[in-house]
Amino acid sequence: MADKTINELPGEIREQLPEHAQQIFLAAFNAAQSNGSNEEGAREIAWNSVKNEYEPGSDGKWQRKAEDTAIHNKAVTSGGN
Template identity: 55%
Template sequence: MTKKIEDFPQEIQQNLVDGAQQIFVTAFNSAVSDGLSEDAATEVAWNSLKPNYEQDADGKWHFKQASDTGIHNKAITTGGN
């Protein structure tokens, strides 16, 4: 059974910005399709947000600033001609 964001509790819907909602739902559905229980899939979904999102004091999840995510715009050079 594939879930949509509307299938989750209001708390989840209201506390996640749109991008985080999509990641949460995708991670949840993937985990369930891999055979995890809904509880385990929910944990996977929350953990999938943590690298790029953070929760503020009000419980809302926001995208982390680039310097906080470990993502750096670094050129990759390779050997060659």
């Protein structure tokens, strides 16, 4: 599967993932194939990329993970020298 647009993704992926997640999947898939991965390996890499930002909801469709404010709002403190 040499995907060029999200419209060319398999139906099950388009049905499960919101558009942004489809874009992540496609970019990761294409990058993995460009780096020599076979289709199966590229799919695994693409799904792992999606899982970094999305998780499956109770309805079977993927949704963006809630932001971890502890990570995003970390205060940087000086050592005091």
